[in-house]
Amino acid sequence: MSLYFTQDHEWIRVDGDIGTVGISPYAARQLGDVVYVELPGIGANPGRGDEIAVVESVKAASEIYAPVGGEITEVNKALEDDPGTVNDSADEDGWFLRMKLSDMSELESLMDEAEYREYCEGL
Amino acid sequence: MNSGGRPTRPVAAGSNPPQTVSGSKALNQVQKLIFEIGTPRRTGVDLPEPKGTESRLGSMERKGDIGLPGLSEPETLRHYIRLSQKNYAIDLGVYPLGSCTMKHNPRLNEKMARLQGLADVHPLQPESTVQGALELIHELAHWITTLTGMPTVAMSPKAGAHGELCGMMAIRARLDADGESKRRRVLVPESAHGTNPATAVRCGFSVDEIPGTDQGCIHMETLREKLVHGDDIAGIMLTNPNTCGLFERDVIEIADLIHKTGGYFYCDGANFNALVGRVRPGDLGIDAMHLNLHKTFSTPHGGGGPGSGPTVLSEALKDYAPVPFVVKDGESYRLIEDADNRSFGRMCAFHGQMGMFIRALTYMMSHGADGLKQATEDAVLNANYIQASLSDVMTPAFGGLCMHEALFDDRFLRDTGIETLDFAKAMIDEGYHPMTMYFPMVVHGAMLIEPTESESREELDRFITSMRSLAERAGSGDVENFKAAPIHAPLRRLDETRAARNPILRWKPPDEPPKAAKQA
Amino acid sequence: MRYLPLNENDRRAMLDVVGVGSIDDLFDDVPESVRLKGLVDLPRHQSEQAVERYVSALSDKSISASSVPFFCGAGAYKHHIPATVDHLIQRSEFLTAYTPYQPEISQGTLQALFEFQTQVALLTGMEVANASMYDGSTACAEAVIMATRAARDKRRRAVLAPGLHPYYAAATQTLVQTLDIDINERDTRMGRDAHVIDHIDDDTACVVVQSPNFFGEIIDLRPICEVAHARGALLIAVFTEPVALGALMSPGEQGADIVVGEGQGLGVGLNFGGPHIGLFACRQRLVRQMPGRICGETVDANGERGFVLTLSTREQHIRREKATSNICTNSGLCCMAFTIHMTLLGDTGLKRLAALNHETACALADEIDAINGAKVLNDSFFNEFTVRLNTSAAGVVEVLASKNILGGVPVSRLTPGRNEDLLLVCATEIVSRDDMRVFGAALEETLS
Incomplete structure (x- = not known):
């Protein structure tokens, strides 16, 4: 299992050809208290960089983009009732969705954990 | 001996006042919701008993209660008067909301707006019976076109954002008429108010953002670059003075560049109050601009409306104006209500915000050409006076003078642990409404202060004293009190996260679980 | 100027604090070529009394809904407001x-x-x-x-x-x-x-x-x-x-x-x-x-x-x-x-107000339906209905207006070139029996 990050602060944890996507604790802090997460329909087929979700705090809204292309297989329904999970556990329970990757090579352009940490320090 | 002698000097107050049984605190009265105090059987209106004739409602009668509580007249008055006392208002104190322009609302405006022959007329009465009302609209249009130096004005838009739609739709109609339908890109500065991009998209355009310079104005180099391949450009939406409170020095060149590339110049007129009587937008090369009658011409904000957004249009766009409009035909006035083939259509039922027209014209006539110019100058002077008086303790976002509003950033709060929000809430305890904050977004922790011309020098000095003291307190690390502010307002800070995570948007009877909405 | 608190002394002192010599200096960013010299071509400031006189004169030129028998609706309705x-x-x-x-x-x-x-x-x-x-x-x-x-x-x-x-x-x-x-x-x-x-x-x-x-x-x-x-x-x-x-x-x-x-x-x-x-x-x-x-x-x-x-x-x-x-x-x-x-009315008041509106409109519909040359077309209605006239509704409304009756809205005003014989008539609780009689008589006279 391996973990990748995008410059837009999404993470994707890959197990076989299934990736779990969420936003980083850094991004969750920047947003403030998350109050609503709009999730995509299962079966949608976003390409890399397509908008797949919207996460809203009281005073801000951010689009979430697909770190890689693929098919949405599962969404985290628990976020509907308790969007605060994104703040409390951005990298675990606050995951947004799972997708079946269409092209594993797209992962190569993403950052690993160390690179991402360095990237955040530079912001 | 007279036994009426009572203590007439206070004894020293205790440090911890007890909670009151009622929950009220003297003038700050607790007031429950009408649903908790009224009943469906009570009413504050006397109406005759219906005689009970046979209904012709087509078997669609309502059965059962609606669930609306009623209150008698004294209860109604007390309810709303108590509520009113929990509101801040211009009539109560300085309301320095930048870009919102909270100026004095003359009461003559209100009196005139209630004259029977203007307020109590139906929009579809025969024209012969509403000549005075039509003449008033025509006269206001004359004042507006003269002040803006533009050939025509569409009067029907119901608010500023509706006026923006009007201007952008006129641009689109003209482009389409000229076979220029490929022009769908609109340039919008990063510092623009959110309505600008929202309006552009609503009109079927795409938005291309232009960055600003570190002096708060539009980045001309980037603009020129974007115009090199400009054959898909529909126009630009620019606020002037811009949202940083600065006059766009290059405005004439911007207009020329846009026109040369085949696009049109939309000006957001939200800040026209900084120009009235000194600069005519028509001389700047503008093609369309909305006015906010509630900002520039003193119609009341009313807790969020109603607005009114007459929109001036250039020669190039005037034939595309929406219906209806008023024309003078000899000695009488007529309404043109049907769109000919050029007009882009109708934006709303009826003729626009007549009630606001009356107030705005009353304001304009009261000031006259000289007073309107003086008001503009005083507004700009007041803003600069505040900026100059605070620049050593707060941090102006840009150097130099400002127009009608002074923009500060939060550098002076750096490392204090206090944020713009906390600073704003502390102003409430000082008896002031906070300034506009976090707008424009191009400035970190923005604080936009617009005093307007309505404040006296003495009032400004008191405000400045409070602001300086707050800035100094923030600098000395008084974090706890800033985070707790306001403490003297009717309520403490409200939990907005809770409101948004679990929206409760209406009252429901207490025994009902919140998710099972009642169908009346 | 009664709405402007600053006086010349204030202005001079404030300009000193700002550090400029004149008001014009505050408008320095405005290109010289577009600065207005002098005043725009509009009247100068006026007293409250003078403005009031002007606006009141405009008001007096219109016929208000409360001053005459009134039957207009079509999207805007006259009710009594407490x-x-x-x-x-x-x-x-x-x-x-x-x-x-x-x-x-x-x-x-x-x-x-x-x-x-x-x-x-x-x-x-x-x-x-x-x-x-x-x-x-x-x-x-x-x-x-x-x-x-x-x-x-x-x-x-x-x-x-x-x-x-x-x-x-x-x-x-x-x-x-x-x-x-x-x-x-x-x-x-x-x-x-x-x-x-x-x-x-x-x-x-x-x-x-x-x-x-x-x-x-x-x-x-x-x-x-x-x-x-x-x-x-x-x-x-x-x-x-x-x-x-x-x-x-x-x-x-x-x-x-x-x-x-x-x-x-x-x-x-x-x-x-x-x-x-x-x-x-x-x-x-x-x-x-x-x-x-x-x-x-x-x-x-x-x-x-x-x-x-x-x-x-x-x-x-x-x-x-x-x-x-x-x-x-x-x-x-x-x-x-x-x-x-709504708070003043409550459930009871609103229902009663609605019932009164319906009753008034029913009575008026009967009155109009009895007139030669006028026919109520509705199967059902609340407080407003459509009447077919034997002539142009716009013309009839003009004649009625000349008799100080605001007798409804011609449908053709909103649907140009169509429905010229249709008149929309509305009766709310403000319409009295007398208003109806005056309207009925005038309509009958106009149509005959």
């Missing part, structure tokens, strides 16, 4: 407050909005309502856009049933023309087109039906809802007279998904067409697609109940080009007037 309403909305704290962005010092406006939203939801039979829109016609256009958004832009058609107020249809057509929405409008007498359901297909995002419709006819929404829902479309119910909802089964009860309408009839005067107040309500599941401001309940730091504007991430100031609407303002003060009038 004196309390106008007194309260002139309270400085309501009149001169801004949008309640600072909830700690805006609880008055916010609590009133929360009560207003609840009243509108109850009246329309819906789950939630927003804090109002500009007017009924723009609310209608926003509802259509909302419906296409709710369909995630996958459905591109809106079916407007005949009988929708022509100005509502026109405003909707104008305001959504750039969104690629196909509007299917049919022109049938009285708007009783049972075939509207035939126009609903799988690409239809919404069906827009007004009841009572423009001609006054009451439409049963239930069969239309059934077909719309079966096809996956939303039903948008429209009304122009809020008092009618006091007598009629609510649109929510009939199955509507979004209800929009004009609220002017309660608390807000005719105002020659504006400001009025748009009401907007919908089902709970659609709330995040709803345009406009919304007020919600919460608690403060001490746990006391309070109210805030909420769900604002839908709005333009946060979402910018992705906002649900470009709207900033609601109809604030009209909202106050509406909610205060």
